[in-house]
Structures are given as C-alpha cells and as structure tokens.
Amino acid sequence: MFLEGKRALVTGSTSGIGLAVARALHAEGAEVVLSGFGEPETIAALCKELSARHVPGDLSQREGCEALMAGAGPVDVLVNNAGMQHVAPIEDFPVDKWDMIIALNLTAAFHTSRLAVPHMKLAGWGRIVNVASAHSVTASPFKSAYVSAKHGLAGLTKTLALELATDGVTANCISPGYVWTPLVENQIPDTMKARGMTREEVINDVLLVRQPTKRFVQPEDVGAMAVFLCSAAGDNITGANMNMDGGWTAE
Numbered sequence: 397m398f399l400e401g402k403r404a405l406v407t408g409s410t411s412g413i414g415l416a417v418a419r420a421l422h423a424e425g426a427e428v429v430l431s432g433f434g435e436p437e438t439i440a441a442l443c444k445e446l447s448a449r450h451v452p453g454d455l456s457q458r459e460g461c462e463a464l465m466a467g468a469g470p471v472d473v474l475v476n477n478a479g480m481q482h483v484a485p486i487e488d489f490p491v492d493k494w495d496m497i498i499a500l501n502l503t504a505a506f507h508t509s510r511l512a513v514p515h516m517k518l519a520g521w522g523r524i525v526n527v528a529s530a531h532s533v534t535a536s537p538f539k540s541a542y543v544s545a546k547h548g549l550a551g552l553t554k555t556l557a558l559e560l561a562t563d564g565v566t567a568n569c570i571s572p573g574y575v576w577t578p579l580v581e582n583q584i585p586d587t588m589k590a591r592g593m594t595r596e597e598v599i600n601d602v603l604l605v606r607q608p609t610k611r612f613v614q615p616e617d618v619g620a621m622a623v624f625l626c627s628a629a630g631d632n633i634t635g636a637n638m639n640m641d642g643g644w645t646a647e
C-alpha cells in the first residue's frame with residue numbers, strides 16, 4: 397500500500413484503461429479521483445467501489461480541465477488517459493473531430509499538467525503518467541488526428557521529464573497496442589467502412605495484424621505498469637515511453 401496518503405487523479409477513468417488504472421492505484425492505497433462521462437448510477441457505483449470522488453468536466457475544453465483540477469485539489473499522481481478516436485481518410489476527416497481529438501488527447505494533458513505541477517514540486521514528489529499509444533511512435537492510415545495527438549503527447553511527456561528532473565517528479569508515457577475496450581470496439585464499424593472489410597477482417601487483418609503476439613493487451617496490464625511507475629523503482633524512470641504493444645513497434 398505504498399500510495400497511502402497520495403491522491404491520484406485519473407482522467408477518463410469511468411471506462412476501459414482509465415478505470416483499470418484507477419483500480420490498480422486504489423489497490424495500492426491511493427485516494428482516487430475519477431473523471432469521465434457515464435451514467436450517474438454507474439459513476440456512483442464506481443465511487444463506492446473505489447471510495448473515490450468523481451469530478452465532472454469536459455476535458456476537450458480548457459474550462460473543463462480547469463474545473464477538474466480545481467475540484468480534484470492537489471494531486472500527487474496525475475494520469476492523463478482520457479482520449480477518443482476517429483477513423484477516416486484525410487480528405488473526409490471531419491474538421492470538428494480533428495479539433496476535438498487534439499483538444500482531448502493532447503491539449504488536456506497540457507492543462508492538467510500545468511495545474512498539477514506546482515503542488516508536486518512543492519511536495520518534492522510526483523508522478524505524471526500519460527497513456528499514449530503505439531501510435532505515439534508509429535502511424536496507421538486514416539487516423540491522422542489520433543496519431544498526431546499521440547506523437548504530441550509523447551513530446552510533451554519528454555519535455556515535462558526534463559523540466560521536472562530535479563524536482564522528484566517523473567513524467568512517462570505508457571503506450572499500449574490494441575487493448576480491448578469500448579474505444580477499440582467503437583472504431584470497428586468506421587474501419588469496416590473506410591477499408592471495405594467485415595468485422596472479423598478488421599479484428600484479424602487490421603487490429604491484431606500489427607501485434608505479433610496476436611492478443612489484445614488487457615486494461616489491467618496498463619494499471620500494473622502505472623503502479624510500477626509510481627513505485628520507488630520508478631524514481632529514475634522519466635521521459636520514457638513504455639510500450640505494451642505485444643511487439644508491434646519492434647518491427
């Protein structure tokens with residue numbers, strides 16, 4: 397329970413990877429602050445399960461990020477995880493989707509980090525964990541906004557690591573390959589349309605084709621990595637991009 401006495405904010409923790417990270421940090425004793433959308437009953441049940449508070453806020457908006465940080469209070473562990481995807485050829489890519497993905501997947505992490513860092517510096521300890529993606533170091537067609545935002549997030553992470561190197565604050569990315577969550581499931585219909593494929597073809601020939609293990613990463617794996625980065629063993633890991641992609645980016 398090495399995170400007892402520490403407050404951890406996980407963005408996008410009402411679902412998928414963020415929820416698994418929140419559960420893993422809670423299991424190590426952290427006071428968890430949840431963020432993200434969902435049915436009120438579901439969110440209430442998660443708050444009960446994790447003895448957590450939920451702070452609402454649309455993180456695609458600067459005001460939403462600021463409201464979240466004000467509502468959360470000082471945080472020792474910041475996990476920037478909220479994200480979304482849209483799949484379309486560049487010439488058809490909806491401009492509002494581009495703006496939304498850059499805002500949520502990249503700019504939100506800038507806002508939460510700039511607001512979280514003063515307390516971390518003062519405390520002489522802090523952890524920033526950015527859930528990036530294999531798409532932070534490699535690209536796929538039809539994902540221009542997502543790939544751009546994730547590459548940007550990896551750059552932001554390295555910059556934070558350098559700025560905070562002597563403050564006891566680390567900043568790292570975790571970069572999963574395909575993890576079976578609603579985000580992946582929801583992009584299957586658009587990918588079917590963009591590539592003219594069946595559901596099975598998308599799963600086997602698009603999603604898992606890049607993952608040599610031929611297995612989806614589990615959300616709990618990402619939670620365990622986040623816990624490791626928060627541990628004392630993570631004191632000297634900063635500016636890293638920890639891939640958890642079944643060998644995808646080894647190719």
Ligand code: NAD
Nearest residue numbers: 408410411412413432433454455478479529574575577579
């Ligand atoms: P998910 O769709 O299951 O969860 C997304 C979370 O973000 C939810 O809690 C949702 O409510 C929240 N969210 C969405 N829009 C928001 C907004 N405007 N403001 C605040 N919160 C918002 O997705 P996931 O698969 O768990 O993905 C989580 C992160 O992991 C994302 O950044 C994603 O890019 C990244 N990732 C996912 C995969 C994968 O295969 N699933 C792979 C690599 C990286």
